[in-house]
Amino acid sequence: MSLVADDHETAQGRSGSGRDLRLTAVTKSYGTFTAVKSLDLVVPEGSFFALLGPSGCGKTTTLRMVAGLDVPTSGTIALGDREITYDKPYKRPVNTVFQNYALFPHLSIAENVAFGLKRRGVKDTKAKVAEMLELVELGEQGAKKPFQLSGGQQQRVALARALINNPEVLLLDEPLGALDLKLRRGMQIELKRIQTEVGLTFVHVTHDQEEAMTMADTVAVMNAGVIEQMGAPEALYDNPESTFVANFLGQSNLLAGDILGPDGDVVKVSIQGTTVSIPSDRSHADGTRGWVGIRPEKVMIAEVGGEIDAPGNRFEGGVVSDVSFVGVSTQYLVRMPWGQELMVFEQNTGRRPIFAVGTPVDLSWRPEYAFLLDASQDASAGVEDGDD
Numbered sequence: 079m080s081l082v083a084d085d086h087e088t089a090q091g092r093s094g095s096g097r098d099l100r101l102t103a104v105t106k107s108y109g110t111f112t113a114v115k116s117l118d119l120v121v122p123e124g125s126f127f128a129l130l131g132p133s134g135c136g137k138t139t140t141l142r143m144v145a146g147l148d149v150p151t152s153g154t155i156a157l158g159d160r161e162i163t164y165d166k167p168y169k170r171p172v173n174t175v176f177q178n179y180a181l182f183p184h185l186s187i188a189e190n191v192a193f194g195l196k197r198r199g200v201k202d203t204k205a206k207v208a209e210m211l212e213l214v215e216l217g218e219q220g221a222k223k224p225f226q227l228s229g230g231q232q233q234r235v236a237l238a239r240a241l242i243n244n245p246e247v248l249l250l251d252e253p254l255g256a257l258d259l260k261l262r263r264g265m266q267i268e269l270k271r272i273q274t275e276v277g278l279t280f281v282h283v284t285h286d287q288e289e290a291m292t293m294a295d296t297v298a299v300m301n302a303g304v305i306e307q308m309g310a311p312e313a314l315y316d317n318p319e320s321t322f323v324a325n326f327l328g329q330s331n332l333l334a335g336d337i338l339g340p341d342g343d344v345v346k347v348s349i350q351g352t353t354v355s356i357p358s359d360r361s362h363a364d365g366t367r368g369w370v371g372i373r374p375e376k377v378m379i380a381e382v383g384g385e386i387d388a389p390g391n392r393f394e395g396g397v398v399s400d401v402s403f404v405g406v407s408t409q410y411l412v413r414m415p416w417g418q419e420l421m422v423f424e425q426n427t428g429r430r431p432i433f434a435v436g437t438p439v440d441l442s443w444r445p446e447y448a449f450l451l452d453a454s455q456d457a458s459a460g461v462e463d464g465d466d
């Protein structure tokens with residue numbers, strides 16, 4: 079919805095979609111290097127929006143322009159009907175929480191949280207501070223100093239300190255990056271709860287795909303200054319449109335295939351002599367060659383000639399080349415006759431023993447789970463190098 083009559087009447091208030099954050103053709107260049115390339119983005123009011131991408135792809139640069147800490151080289155930024163592209167940071171209803179939460183060490187927790195209100199001349203901050211500390215579940219900690227709190231607690235103080243200003247948009251730049259994995263998972267749930275409770279627009283920047291998917295209503299996958307794909311986490315995961323998204327958001331097997339052409343509501347593709355079907359709405363390739371993508375947990379494995387519950391395509395002649403037991407599942411690598419190793423994640427239901435390395439196996443998947451990508455793209459784009 080944009081400029082319909084009703085909208086106009088409520089534009090001064092906070093109702094409806096009148097306060098969406100809107101980036102239009104935003105570009106940021108440093109000399110000859112362009113960090114953000116003509117970004118178009120609408121973040122609906124009240125949504126939890128994640129900007130996901132590898133280090134250096136332009137996430138922080140984008141946030142800094144929304145916060146007013148940087149000015150775009152070209153393009154505009156607006157909140158509802160109001161353009162804020164060149165407004166000073168303190169003139170925008172936007173607050174930011176950074177990874178290094180930068181609390182004032184000499185102030186108490188309560189004084190840290192009260193800071194924004196005090197600066198604006200609000201005298202009686204007590205009730206509001208208590209409310210914010212309650213919100214982040216630090217009700218009893220107000221008198222302590224930052225160093226007496228854990229990393230996760232300090233991050234919650236930083237959040238309370240930002241939220242007390244009642245911004246329309248809260249920007250979070252890798253806010254959980256400094257926390258260890260277990261704490262991070264806990265804080266993800268906590269952050270999501272707080273966002274739902276306060277109903278503000280959150281723009282959360284992260285390079286952690288699991289973090290983006292568990293928290294956000296909408297995820298925008300960013301790569302080298304552009305947004306590759308944007309949507310609900312399940313939609314992105316199920317139906318990626320590029321090799322980068324297929325690999326960066328989870329893991330994918332990508333098999334080279336010859337595209338034979340459309341057939342009703344599927345596209346037929348030949349992989350090493352076996353013809354498979356891809357639903358047309360999951361086909362994102364032109365031309366005669368493509369990458370057939372299938373997620374490792376969608377691939378079924380069986381002993382040679384054994385039953386596989388996936389009518390349609392069956393690939394024979396595989397040999398287990400690696401087995402990792404990870405408790406809930408077993409992760410196999412299976413070397414196929416054409417030399418490629420495919421990933422197979424199998425739930426440990428206990429129904430049958432785990433296959434050992436060297437075991438001959440057959441693989442299969444249900445056609446409706448596969449997707450088809452353009453052959454011109456690098457099959458290893460977005461594969462994480464594991465140094466995270």
Ligand SMILES: Nc1ncnc2c1ncn2[C@@H]1O[C@H](COP(=O)(O)OP(=O)(O)O)[C@@H](O)[C@H]1O
Nearest residue numbers: 108111113131132133134135136137138139140
């Ligand atoms: N002030 C600057 N001058 C020159 N290059 C910069 C500056 N700020 C960021 N960059 C470059 O822009 C790119 C994007 O940076 P950044 O937005 O910080 O990435 P991210 O937050 O996704 O890791 C990087 O290549 C970075 O080196």
Ligand SMILES: [Mg+2]
Nearest residue numbers: 134137138139
């Ligand atoms: Mg960054």
